[in-house]
Amino acid sequence: MPWGAPLRSRSRASGRGPWACMVWSTAMPELPEVETVRRSLEPHLVGRRVVAVEARPVRLREGIEPADWRARIEGTRFTALERRGKYLIAHGERAAALFHLGMSGRLVLARSQEPFAPHTHLVLRLEGGLEVRFIDPRRFGVAVVLEPGALAAHPSLARLGPDPVRGDAEGALTAAARSRSPIRSVLLDQRVLAGLGNIYANEALALAGISPLRRADAIAPRRLAALAAAVRQVLTAALDAGGTTLRDGGFVNAAGDGGYFAVKLAVYGREGQPCAGCGGAIVRRVLAGRSAFYCPRCQR
DNA sequence: ACTCGCCTGTCG
DNA sequence: CGACAGGCGAGT
Numbered sequence: 001m002p003w004g005a006p007l008r009s010r011s012r013a014s015g016r017g018p019w020a021c022m023v024w025s026t027a028m029p030e031l032p033e034v035e036t037v038r039r040s041l042e043p044h045l046v047g048r049r050v051v052a053v054e055a056r057p058v059r060l061r062e063g064i065e066p067a068d069w070r071a072r073i074e075g076t077r078f079t080a081l082e083r084r085g086k087y088l089i090a091h092g093e094r095a096a097a098l099f100h101l102g103m104s105g106r107l108v109l110a111r112s113q114e115p116f117a118p119h120t121h122l123v124l125r126l127e128g129g130l131e132v133r134f135i136d137p138r139r140f141g142v143a144v145v146l147e148p149g150a151l152a153a154h155p156s157l158a159r160l161g162p163d164p165v166r167g168d169a170e171g172a173l174t175a176a177a178r179s180r181s182p183i184r185s186v187l188l189d190q191r192v193l194a195g196l197g198n199i200y201a202n203e204a205l206a207l208a209g210i211s212p213l214r215r216a217d218a219i220a221p222r223r224l225a226a227l228a229a230a231v232r233q234v235l236t237a238a239l240d241a242g243g244t245t246l247r248d249g250g251f252v253n254a255a256g257d258g259g260y261f262a263v264k265l266a267v268y269g270r271e272g273q274p275c276a277g278c279g280g281a282i283v284r285r286v287l288a289g290r291s292a293f294y295c296p297r298c299q300r
Numbered sequence: 301a302c303t304c305g306c307c308t309g310t311c312g
Numbered sequence: 313c314g315a316c317a318g319g320c321g322a323g324t
Contacts, residue, residue, distance in 0.1 A: 029319095197319070
C-alpha cells in the first residue's frame with residue numbers, strides 16, 4: 001500500500017454521523033478521557049485474539065509500520081489494557097501495542113462491516129466480529145508495537161511521573177515546586193504528574209485559586225497541597241462524567257443515548273465570561289505558547 | 301525556559 | 313485566507 005493511501009472500508013464511508021456501533025471519542029484526550037476509553041475498550045479487548053491487522057503506513061508522532069503490526073500483533077491475544085498517563089498499552093502474549101491519542105486521536109470499537117471514518121490509520125480485527133480502529137486526523141498520536149520487554153525502556157513511558165489520581169500528587173508537586181517555571185508549566189510536565197493537559201491544568205488552578213502564571217517556587221506548601229487536591233478533584237469529577245466534551249459530540253454511542261455529560265468548565269475556553277466566584281471577566285493569556293485561562297481576581 | 305515543527309479541521 | 317487548537321520532542 002503506497003504512502004498516504006487511505007484504508008478503504010468494505011462498504012463506503014458515509015462521512016460523519018453514527019457510523020460505528022460503539023464509538024468513544026474525545027476532542028482533547030487527557031487522563032479522564034483516556035481512562036474512559038480504557039474502561040470502554042477493556043472488556044472487548046482483553047482475552048480476545050487479533051485475527052487480522054490493517055495498517056496504513058502513516059507518519060504519526062511515533063508511526064505505524066504495517067509490517068510490524070502484522071508480524072507481531074496478528075494472532076496475538078490481548079491480556080490487559082493499561083493506562084499510564086495519557087498512554088494506553090494493550091498487552092499481548094508476544095507483543096504490546098502502545099497508543100497515545102495526541103490531540104485528535106480516537107480508539108473506536110466497531111463491527112467490521114461498518115464503514116471507516118476518515119483518517120482511520122489502523123484496524124485490529126478481533127475474534128468475535130468486533131474491531132478496534134485508531135483514527136487520528138492530526139496525527140499527533142502514537143500507535144506503535146513493541147516487544148513486551150521494550151516497554152520499560154520506551155523513553156516516553158520511562159519519564160512519566162506518578163498518576164495524579166492514584167499516586168502521590170502532593171509529593172510530586174512539592175518536589176517539582178523548586179522550579180522557577182510558571183505553575184501551569186509544572187502541571188503540564190508529564191515527568192511531574194502524568195495525565196494533565198491544558199484543560200485540566202487550568203481548571204485545577206482555578207479550583208485552587210492559584211494563577212497559572214505564578215512561579216512554582218513562590219507557592220506556599222499549604223497551597224501546593226490544595227493544588228494537589230484540586231488536581232485530583234477535577235480529574236475525578238471528569239472521570240465520573242466520562243470525560244470532557246468540547247465542540248464535537250465527544251463520547252457518543254450509536255444509539256445516541258449518551259450516558260455521558262460534559263464536564264462543566266470553570267475557566268477553560270471562557271475568555272471574557274464572568275467568573276463564577278467574583279463575576280469578573282475571565283482572562284486568556286498565552287503562556288509558553290498555549291492559552292492560559294484564569295480569573296485575575298480569584299487566582300493569585 | 302523558551303520557540304518551533306508536526307498535522308488538519310474549524311472558525312472569523 | 314490566516315489564526316488557532318495543543319501534546320510532545322527537538323533545538324537553541
